[in-house]
Amino acid sequence: xxxxxxxxxxxxxxxxxxxxxxxxxxxxxxxxxxxxxxxxxxxxxxxxxxxxxxxxxxxxxxxxxxxxxxxxxxxxxxxxxxxxxxxxxxxxxxxxxxxxxxxxxxxxxxxxxxxxxxxxxxxxxxxxxxxxxxxxxxxxxxxxxxxxxxxxxxxxxxxxxxxxxxxxxxxxxxxxxxxxxxxxxxxxxxxxxxxxxxxxxxxxxxxxxxxxxxxxxxxxxxxxxxxxxxxxxxxxxxxxxxxxxxxxxxxxxxxxxxxxxxxxxxxxxxxxxxxxxxxxxxxxxxxxxxxxxxxx
Amino acid sequence: xxxxxxxxxxxxxxxxxxxxxxxxxxxxxxxxxxxxxxxxxxxxxxxxxxxxxxxxxxxxxxxxxxxxxxxxxxxxxxxxxxxxxxxxxxxxxxxxxxxxxxxxxxxxxxxxxxxxxxxxxxxxxxxxxxxxxxxxxxxxxxxxxxxxxxxxxxxxxxxxxxxxxxxxxxxxxxxxxxxxxxxxxxxxxxxxxxxxxxxxxxxxxxxxxxxxxxxxxxxxxxxxxxxxxxxxxxxxxxxxxxxxxxxxxxxxxxxxxxxxxxxxxxxxxxxxxxxxxxxxxxxxxxxxxxxxxxxxxxxxxxxxxxxxxxxxxxxxxxxxxxxxxxxxxxxxxxxxxxxxxxxxxxxxxxxxxxxxxxxx
Numbered sequence: 001x002x003x004x005x006x007x008x009x010x011x012x013x014x015x016x017x018x019x020x021x022x023x024x025x026x027x028x029x030x031x032x033x034x035x036x037x038x039x040x041x042x043x044x045x046x047x048x049x050x051x052x053x054x055x056x057x058x059x060x061x062x063x064x065x066x067x068x069x070x071x072x073x074x075x076x077x078x079x080x081x082x083x084x085x086x087x088x089x090x091x092x093x094x095x096x097x098x099x100x101x102x103x104x105x106x107x108x109x110x111x112x113x114x115x116x117x118x119x120x121x122x123x124x125x126x127x128x129x130x131x132x133x134x135x136x137x138x139x140x141x142x143x144x145x146x147x148x149x150x151x152x153x154x155x156x157x158x159x160x161x162x163x164x165x166x167x168x169x170x171x172x173x174x175x176x177x178x179x180x181x182x183x184x185x186x187x188x189x190x191x192x193x194x195x196x197x198x199x200x201x202x203x204x205x206x207x208x209x210x211x212x213x214x215x216x217x218x219x220x221x222x223x224x225x226x227x228x229x230x231x232x233x234x235x236x237x238x239x240x241x242x243x244x245x246x247x248x249x250x251x252x253x254x255x256x257x258x259x260x261x262x263x264x265x266x267x268x269x270x271x272x273x274x275x276x277x278x279x280x281x282x283x284x285x286x287x288x289x290x291x292x293x294x295x296x
Numbered sequence: 297x298x299x300x301x302x303x304x305x306x307x308x309x310x311x312x313x314x315x316x317x318x319x320x321x322x323x324x325x326x327x328x329x330x331x332x333x334x335x336x337x338x339x340x341x342x343x344x345x346x347x348x349x350x351x352x353x354x355x356x357x358x359x360x361x362x363x364x365x366x367x368x369x370x371x372x373x374x375x376x377x378x379x380x381x382x383x384x385x386x387x388x389x390x391x392x393x394x395x396x397x398x399x400x401x402x403x404x405x406x407x408x409x410x411x412x413x414x415x416x417x418x419x420x421x422x423x424x425x426x427x428x429x430x431x432x433x434x435x436x437x438x439x440x441x442x443x444x445x446x447x448x449x450x451x452x453x454x455x456x457x458x459x460x461x462x463x464x465x466x467x468x469x470x471x472x473x474x475x476x477x478x479x480x481x482x483x484x485x486x487x488x489x490x491x492x493x494x495x496x497x498x499x500x501x502x503x504x505x506x507x508x509x510x511x512x513x514x515x516x517x518x519x520x521x522x523x524x525x526x527x528x529x530x531x532x533x534x535x536x537x538x539x540x541x542x543x544x545x546x547x548x549x550x551x552x553x554x555x556x557x558x559x560x561x562x563x564x565x566x567x568x569x570x571x572x573x574x575x576x577x578x579x580x581x582x583x584x585x586x587x588x589x590x591x592x593x594x595x596x597x598x599x600x601x602x603x604x605x606x607x608x609x610x611x612x613x614x615x616x617x618x619x620x621x622x623x624x625x626x627x628x629x630x631x632x633x634x635x636x637x638x639x640x641x642x643x644x645x646x647x648x649x650x651x652x653x654x655x656x
Binding site: 189191192194195196197198199200201202205209210213214216 | 380382406407408409410411413414415417419421422423424425434435437438439486492
């Protein structure tokens with residue numbers, strides 16, 4: 001009656017052999033193609049290095065002024081601008097400026113990569129139900145798979161450093177922008193699309209003049225989500241050598257430095273709030289035409 | 297450009313021949329059954345396909361307003377969407393200016409839509425993120441006309457529909473009537489000989505609707521476009537339509553001038569449509585006159601005048617008889633007050649007995 005109490009699992013040695021052969025195969029593949037893969041990601045690596053160098057080498061008052069100005073022009077709100085200024089000043093005062101710059105750098109680059117890859121995928125998905133049913137489960141896996149698990153092949157392939165960190169962040173952060181681009185375009189008013197067709201729009205004119213602009217609020221929500229998720233992964237990414245606010249947190253966990261962990265954690269929260277509020281306010285400002293409604 | 301439009305006006309007649317539309321997964325499979333007389337209900341219940349249009353044959357001469365009238369679900373919106381092929385037919389031909397729209401390839405169809413047609417929609421279908429000006433230029437923008445010319449044309453039409461000063465407003469800052477003026481200006485700026493109007497005024501208040509009808513009739517006096525106008529409102533149909541086609545369950549059940557339809561409704565369905573119509577505004581003097589001149593009167597009306605005009609002339613001139621002139625000013629017949637009043641109040645007996653029952 002053993003089969004009733006114990007699940008009739010695969011034979012242990014066979015299972016071990018299976019895992020071993022998959023691992024072996026993958027390892028052999030990475031040894032053979034590791035250089036090619038690395039060469040492929042070289043431009044992204046350069047972009048990461050450049051943006052980090054730019055943020056760190058530029059004198060802090062210029063960066064601070066730049067961030068505050070961007071906050072102002074994107075949101076046109078005194079409250080948000082003032083909050084941005086105070087948060088950045090506090091971060092600097094508690095000696096976390098450099099790490100914050102590193103974190104912002106990887107977040108900006110990974111958001112940029114996510115947008116560049118994610119929006120076209122979202123558009124393609126909105127055009128074909130078949131593609132949608134293929135991509136949706138992949139996105140589900142990307143979002144539910146624990147971060148550590150997909151770090152393993154990435155590290156095997158590219159080692160420890162900036163690029164694998166960026167890949168991990170992009171894999172985790174790209175699903176919302178793909179999903180919401182797809183959703184936004186699918187929700188565009190059929191009547192307006194019909195009007196665009198009736199005037200003889202080409203597929204590109206339809207996309208550029210009607211679908212993207214009308215889906216913009218939803219796409220902006222996706223970008224906002226992507227930024228937030230990228231920041232959330234910063235701590236995990238620090239495990240594979242991504243420098244920034246995540247590393248002191250990791251150190252604090254290992255050594256039980258409560259205050260160190262708290263300060264850096266709060267700095268991540270502060271950066272997250274700044275980017276969230278500013279990008280949301282910008283998204284809302286893009287929708288200025290929907291604010292004043294006739295008769296209301 | 298104006299010359300082009302005038303030239304293409306002359307061949308922008310529409311000929312719809314043997315048009316069928318079945319909605320569903322395998323429309324072709326039921327064509328023969330429908331041609332042999334399967335009804336809409338039978339098709340729906342047994343095969344869950346919807347018969348949208350059935351054997352539509354309709355000729356619309358260039359430069360006139362053709363109204364297509366019917367209740368909701370009668371297939372009128374489906375019909376108008378076949379003219380610029382927003383909907384593909386199951387079988388049939390839609391010949392516009394000598395060319396079958398249904399046989400065009402994607403590129404030719406796009407060119408046809410850009411240069412030959414413009415459309416006005418029931419719910420306006422404006423681009424909410426664009427200002428009035430940028431909505432109105434849309435057709436020309438898609439055609440690739442230089443921006444400067446787009447704007448001059450657009451401003452001219454914005455002005456014509458009475459929206460000057462609102463160029464920089466967004467659509468949802470405007471009332472429904474004003475939004476539809478934008479829709480009309482957008483269509484007119486396209487400078488296409490064919491204007492498709494799908495229940496264009498149905499979403500508007502009665503007063504504003506009347507106003508927009510006047511705007512359209514005034515414009516048509518100088519533009520002479522071929523206009524296809526969809527409506528469910530019989531008064532609107534009679535006011536705008538040079539000819540009216542009535543649809544029911546995807547079939548045309550009567551086609552003719554407004555007067556034809558009011559005076560000789562083909563069946564009870566149409567009778568119900570027209571029973572509350574103000575006949576004085578529809579019936580023409582020459583359709584009820586007695587032949588020959590009446591020498592006892594010097595008062596004259598034109599043959600195309602409606603009975604409302606005749607009655608006004610009679611009352612103003614204090615005369616009980618008038619002579620009716622044809623287009624050349626020759627006396628064709630005469631009309632007395634009794635005949636005029638009788639023609640205005642004439643109802644079929646069934647309705648009048650019903651009426652008396654209610655008062656009893």
